Amino acid sequence: MKLYKPLAWISLIVSIVLLFLPRIVPICTDLAGGMNPMHCHYTYQAEFLVGLLAVIISFSLFVLHTLEAKKLASFIISLLGIIVILLPQSWVIGICIHPASACHRTTAITICLGILLVLVGIIQVFLLSKQKTSQGEG
Structure with a gap:
């Protein structure tokens, strides 16, 4: 349980x-056709x-x-991390198709942070489950 707070x-x-x-790391500011925001704009509104x-x-x-509440909150954190990873994918909302767009760098950082959220949530659920079984044995 020492790892729970960190x-x-x-x-x-x-x-x-x-x-x-x-x-901090700006997304693409180009407008498609000069009128409408690109996919990355909508993706990062959802990411917000x-x-x-x-x-x-x-x-x-x-x-x-x-x-149980801590375990559920940790599980929700991991689910939110999965959503963070999925939103920039082209089959969900997507980002600009231009490979030189700034949103590709932002997306890479977002995916790394999403993976970190998933891992933290899973580790917390595991630690809390382990604590529950050790309490049941004692």
Whole structure:
């Protein structure tokens, strides 16, 4: 259980970085045909909402007291990480097709952060499940 709080902090920090990532590493500012935003604009609007949810759920990891609630919140964190990874994929919302666009760099960072959220959530669920079984034995 010693790893739970550091993992909760990692989850919160990664979520906050996801929230502000398009401000730190800008997405593509080109407009398709000069009128409409490109796919990356809509993708990162959705990423903002998912990042906001991840911040709220990550913060809840510090205030929840029951083992089941912590386990559920950790599971939701991993699901939000999966959504973060999937949103830039072309079969979901997608990003610009131009390989030189700035959104490709932002997407690479987003996918890495999403993978980190998934791993943190899975490790937390595993640790909490392990704690539950050790409590049941004692």
